[in-house]
Amino acid sequence: MFVGVPLLVLYGLAATHPDENVVLSRNQVLTDASGARTWHGTMLNRTDSPYRDVVATIRFLGADDQSVGQISGVADHLKPGEMLNLQAPLPPQAVRMQVYSLQWRTGHVGRLLGPWAPWSFGYVQYDPSE
Numbered sequence: 001m002f003v004g005v006p007l008l009v010l011y012g013l014a015a016t017h018p019d020e021n022v023v024l025s026r027n028q029v030l031t032d033a034s035g036a037r038t039w040h041g042t043m044l045n046r047t048d049s050p051y052r053d054v055v056a057t058i059r060f061l062g063a064d065d066q067s068v069g070q071i072s073g074v075a076d077h078l079k080p081g082e083m084l085n086l087q088a089p090l091p092p093q094a095v096r097m098q099v100y101s102l103q104w105r106t107g108h109v110g111r112l113l114g115p116w117a118p119w120s121f122g123y124v125q126y127d128p129s130e
Contacts, residue, residue: 018111021047022054022078023125024099029090037090039097039121042083043073046126051078051104058086060094061118068093070100078104096120 026042043056053076060069071088078084101114 018113019116020125021045021049022051022056022084022102022104024119025083025124025126025128026085027097027119027122027124029121037092037094039071039086039088039090039094041071041086041097043078043086043102044083044126044128045078045080048080049106050080051106052076053110054078054084054102054104056084056086056102057100057114058088059098059100059115060088060091061096061098062091062093063095065096065118 022043022045024041025044026040028040029037030040031037039060041058043054045051055072055074057070057072059067062068069088069091071086073084073086075082075084096118098118099114099116101112103110103112105111
């Protein structure tokens with residue numbers, strides 16, 4: 001029994017790690033008839049807490065992992081289950097993306113996270129349909 005309690009505490013801490021509160025739930029590239037690519041992304045609040053002053057910065061990376069473009073999205077408020085949708089023209093040389101920074105406030109506490117490792121287009125941290 002005493003072993004179970006520390007494991008539950010560790011699970012609770014892991015389940016509420018700040019890196020898992022607001023997550024990338026869409027990371028899609030769409031190509032139009034002319035061949036122009038547009039990136040569509042969504043940051044989702046997975047918690048039971050509302051956030052305010054949310055800013056997500058996404059970088060588009062070339063083959064050498066150098067930035068070839070970026071987009072920032074802002075939400076005054078992001079309630080539990082709400083999404084911050086992002087969309088940007090994708091530079092031709094972009095081959096992957098990176099959540100460069102993510103920030104928000106709760107109460108009097110502010111968080112600034114990032115950068116994450118580069119991810120392939122299509123990768124998501126959380127798929128709400130699963």
